Amino acid sequence: MLNKKVKKRIIFLTFIFLLSIVVVFFILNSLNKNIVYFSSPTEIKQREDIPFEKAMRIGGMVKKGSITISQKNIQFIVTDFENEILVSYSGTVPNLFAEGKGVVVEGSLSDKNFFIASRILAKHDENYMPPEIKEIIEKNVK
Amino acid sequence: MFKFFSSSNVYSLIQKLINFINSIFFLILIIGLTFALHLSPPDYVQGDSVRIMYVHVPAAWLALACFSSITFLSILNFIFKIRNFYFINKSIAPIGLLFTCLAIITGSLWGQPTWGTWWVWDARLTSMFVLMLFYVFYILAFKLLRKEELIIKVSSIIAIIGSINIPIIKYSVEWWTTLHQPASIKIIGSSSIHPAMLLPLLVMLLVFLLYGALIFLMKYKTEIIRIKKKNLKRL
Numbered sequence: 001m002l003n004k005k006v007k008k009r010i011i012f013l014t015f016i017f018l019l020s021i022v023v024v025f026f027i028l029n030s031l032n033k034n035i036v037y038f039s040s041p042t043e044i045k046q047r048e049d050i051p052f053e054k055a056m057r058i059g060g061m062v063k064k065g066s067i068t069i070s071q072k073n074i075q076f077i078v079t080d081f082e083n084e085i086l087v088s089y090s091g092t093v094p095n096l097f098a099e100g101k102g103v104v105v106e107g108s109l110s111d112k113n114f115f116i117a118s119r120i121l122a123k124h125d126e127n128y129m130p131p132e133i134k135e136i137i138e139k140n141v142k
Numbered sequence: 143m144f145k146f147f148s149s150s151n152v153y154s155l156i157q158k159l160i161n162f163i164n165s166i167f168f169l170i171l172i173i174g175l176t177f178a179l180h181l182s183p184p185d186y187v188q189g190d191s192v193r194i195m196y197v198h199v200p201a202a203w204l205a206l207a208c209f210s211s212i213t214f215l216s217i218l219n220f221i222f223k224i225r226n227f228y229f230i231n232k233s234i235a236p237i238g239l240l241f242t243c244l245a246i247i248t249g250s251l252w253g254q255p256t257w258g259t260w261w262v263w264d265a266r267l268t269s270m271f272v273l274m275l276f277y278v279f280y281i282l283a284f285k286l287l288r289k290e291e292l293i294i295k296v297s298s299i300i301a302i303i304g305s306i307n308i309p310i311i312k313y314s315v316e317w318w319t320t321l322h323q324p325a326s327i328k329i330i331g332s333s334s335i336h337p338a339m340l341l342p343l344l345v346m347l348l349v350f351l352l353y354g355a356l357i358f359l360m361k362y363k364t365e366i367i368r369i370k371k372k373n374l375k376r377l
Contacts, residue, residue, distance in 0.1 A: 009221045013302065020303045028310075035318045037264040059319060094258025096187055104321055121257045126326040128192060129336040130183030 038104050041083040045112060052109050058085060059104040059123060067099055078103060078115070089117035096122035152226075156363050163356045167349075174349040177342035185339075194252040196342055200350040202245035202270070206308055208238030208354070209273060212280070213305035220298040228294055229369070231301075232284055233361035237354050239277040246270060257321060265314035266322035269307060276304035 028035065038059035044050055058078055066077035073090035076099075087105050097103060102123030107116050129137075178196035185192035212231050219227035249267070250260045261267065283297040315324040326335040333340065 006221055013217060013220060013298075016299060017302055017306075021306055024306050024310075032318075035265050037262070037318065037320050039319070094256070096256050097258075098187075101187070119259075121259055121262070121321060123321055124188065124256050124323050126323045127334045128185055128195070128326055128339050130338060131186040132183070133336055134186035 040080040041078060041085045042080050044085065044109070045083045050109060050112065052111065054108055055106070055118075056108060057104055057106050058087075058115060059102070060085075062097070062099050062101055062103050064099045078105060084113075085115050086113055087115045087117050089120055091120070093120050094122040096124060101125075153363070153366050156359050156366075160356065160359050160363070163352050163359070167352050167356060170345065170352065171349050174342065174345040177345055182342045183336075183338055188256055191252055191255050192339070194248050195339075196346045198245055198248040198252060199343060200347040201241045201248065203347065204350050204354055205238055205241040205245055205270075205273065206311060208234050208241065209277070209301075209304060210308055212238065213301045213308075216298040216301040219294060228290070229365040230362060231297065233358050233365060235277060235281050235284070236361070237357050239274065239281060240357075241350070241354070242270065242274045242277055246274065262321050264320040264322060265318040266311065266320045269311040269314050272307055273304070273311060276300060276307060280304070 038057035039047075040060055041058065044058060060078040060080040063077040063079045063084065066075075068075050073088050074093065075086065075088050077084050078087055079085075087107075089105070089107070097120060102125055104121040104123050105115060105117045106119040106121070108118075109115050174196075178193055182193070182196075184190050212234055215227040215231050215234075218224060219231070246267075249270075253262075254260050280297055280300050283293055283300060287293045287296060314320060315322055327333045327340070327343075335343070
């Protein structure tokens, strides 16, 4: 079954496969910073070369009890439970935007602790359950 | 072993299978849709838009499964020159493209009310888009090229390069931060989806599997008929 031609083709395919894996790996590696959709507050605090006034995205949880709504804008704190960034935004928020839920904010940093948002996206987590179950879980936690 | 897969043996089987799937498909479809649209509970944050998931997730799974099997058969075909796999691949590809588009469209419809956007270029969505491009290139190779030898070479190479994208799609939500949520259903470990929602999802998966199999068998049958006609002309 494994005559010379077949062997040749196997080697050819393996070669192409390995070559393309290496190419894809290097492409992804060099693009790593661009593939990451958002950075967490901790990553922003740790990075030295953070660009201010430049479009970027940060993501994390909306801190509980941190949303304040005034006439012109809405302010809230994005946290990853280690570091926090205060976000200011004016506009409409998506339905799923709430305290204690995930959020991705598009905009720019004015300094390391203050972010001016131009768009808010709600990030849904991987938990799916009926409302009744959620109530039971909350009761048990309390 | 490969003789079993020869077209004449398979032909009689196909008609039986098509009839069988036809007889049970609509029953399971009705069961699946009643579960998905009526009996299953709404989600605690998304409300009723969670029902889009019952189409989105099986479509995405099958899109990946179709491409994986295309790659597998392409490799075998390229190495051992089993002509029959060429026709199988030709029949699977359009279904895979359909499921990919379906996953992207339903995902978009879900994203608008939940995320607040139709589309973002995060790792998962982009890699899924790349999968769609690979399907399109793969199908174009069959449509544009004339010589069968050349089609097999070009399409196998497209499939093999495209297969690298499959693990990237699967693990994109773990390797990078994405807007798309990580997988809820894990092969190892507990799933973060409630059983009342898992059941309709699995029934819908069965529906999609049967639908995909049905379309595949019908397309494959047409291919076999085409071969037989050609052979007759040659005689």
